Amino acid sequence: MTQDIVLIGVGEIGGILAKGFLRAGYTVHPVTRDTDMQQLAGQLPAPRLVVVSVGEKDLPGILGKIPDNWRTRLCLLQNELLPEDWNGIPDPTVISIWFEKKPGTDAKVIMPSPAFGAGAGLLKDALEGIGIPVNELHDEAELLFQLVVKNLYILTTNIAGLRTGGTVGELWSDHRDFAQRVADEVIALQQVLTGTNFDTKGLIKTLEQAFAGDPEHRCMGRSAPARLQRALEHAQRLGLDLPTLRDIAESSGAV
Numbered sequence: 001m002t003q004d005i006v007l008i009g010v011g012e013i014g015g016i017l018a019k020g021f022l023r024a025g026y027t028v029h030p031v032t033r034d035t036d037m038q039q040l041a042g043q044l045p046a047p048r049l050v051v052v053s054v055g056e057k058d059l060p061g062i063l064g065k066i067p068d069n070w071r072t073r074l075c076l077l078q079n080e081l082l083p084e085d086w087n088g089i090p091d092p093t094v095i096s097i098w099f100e101k102k103p104g105t106d107a108k109v110i111m112p113s114p115a116f117g118a119g120a121g122l123l124k125d126a127l128e129g130i131g132i133p134v135n136e137l138h139d140e141a142e143l144l145f146q147l148v149v150k151n152l153y154i155l156t157t158n159i160a161g162l163r164t165g166g167t168v169g170e171l172w173s174d175h176r177d178f179a180q181r182v183a184d185e186v187i188a189l190q191q192v193l194t195g196t197n198f199d200t201k202g203l204i205k206t207l208e209q210a211f212a213g214d215p216e217h218r219c220m221g222r223s224a225p226a227r228l229q230r231a232l233e234h235a236q237r238l239g240l241d242l243p244t245l246r247d248i249a250e251s252s253g254a255v
Contacts, residue, residue, distance in 0.1 A: 003027055004047040006040070006070065008062060012101040013077065014053035020126035041067035049093065049119045051075040057226075059085065075119050079154050080227070081147055082193060083140075093117030094143055096150045098210070099132050100217070107132060110213035116143040148190045148198060149206045155186045156207070159228045159245060161219025162252045169215025172208070178244075183207065185242040189231060192238050225252075 005021045007014055008031040018028045029044060031037060050070045054062050056078040063086070066074065075093040076086060086092050095115040100108045109132055115123050116137040124134040137143050157168050160182045164175050171179050183204065191197055228249055235242045 002044075002046055002048050004029060004044050006031060006044060006047045006050040008037075008050065008052045009054035009058075011053065011055075012103065013097060014051070016099070016101050016107050016130070016132070017051060017053060017126070020130045020132070023129050024122075024126040026126070037065060037070075038067055041069055045069050047073060049073055049075050049122060051077070053077060056080050063089065073119075075117070075123070080151055080230070082151070082190075083144065083147075084193070091117060093119035093123065094147070095120070095123055095134070096146050098150070098213075100214070108214065109133065110210055110217070114143070114146040116140065144194060144196060145198065145202070148187075148194065149203055149210070151190055152183060152186050152203055152207055153210050155227055155231060156183045157217075157219045158221060158224035159186070159231070159248060162224050162228065162248055164219065166219055167215060168211045168217045168219055171219050172211050180204075181244045182248075185244050186231070189235055189238075189240060189242065192240050193234060 003026050005026045005028050007018055007028050010018065010030045010032065018030070021028050026048065029040065029047070031040065046069065050066070050073045052059065052062055052074060059076070059078050072090050074089055075095065077095045077097050078085070081094065093115065094117055095113055098110045098113045100110065112133040112135040113127070114135045114137050120136045124136050127134050137146065156179060157171060160171055160175065160179050164171055164178070187198065187200055187203060228245060231245055232242065232249060235245070
């Protein structure tokens with residue numbers, strides 16, 4: 001079996017993945033903005049895995065350019081990822097990244113990163129070889145739950161942080177009622193987006209585990225206003241009223 005890994009996007013997370021794959025004995029072929037993917041796909045017709053490690057805003061454009069012979073070998077890892085985002089891609093491997101990597105620092109693990117699909121075992125071996133734990137999931141229902149947990153974490157902390165600032169630990173300890181209202185509306189949105197009713201207590205429990213994994217993590221990143229705007233656009237399209245999120249947008253001037 002081929003030992004070739006194609007890595008589309010070599011940012012901070014992509015660099016960590018490359019390190020894991022290389023240490024596990026794979027050959028990594030990076031794809032940058034200047035790479036001709038069709039030409040590379042002719043040279044590598046059947047790589048072991050094609051990891052799409054670009055930001056969520058760039059994902060639709062990249063998926064539209066994936067060579068046909070790579071489409072059954074994709075691995076996705078973006079934030080705010082849901083099954084509708086890979087519509088038309090047959091059975092991708094998906095990993096929900098729960099480690100952080102900033103320039104000049106080592107990877108910081110918040111909690112094990114869940115993975116599902118044909119390449120999940122490969123990801124587990126590669127990442128655990130460099131000290132990053134991976135939890136291999138059993139079915140698509142588990143994957144959907146874990147994707148929603150990650151969305152809940154990102155959207156709750158980013159959107160609530162537009163008002164509170166501070167860390168996730170402070171958000172949950174000092175602004176619990178407010179954070180819970182934001183989380184409830186994020187869960188409502190995720191349920192409508194996926195057409196699935198989730199175990200709300202289970203989602204909140206896993207959210208608390210993520211907070212405990214890195215309580216000093218800052219709530220509000222640069223993408224917070226854009227995440228709030230996307231959430232409200234989804235809600236408007238779906239006819240869902242999210243009064244807390246709308247109030248945050250109006251008071252913060254984020255939208």
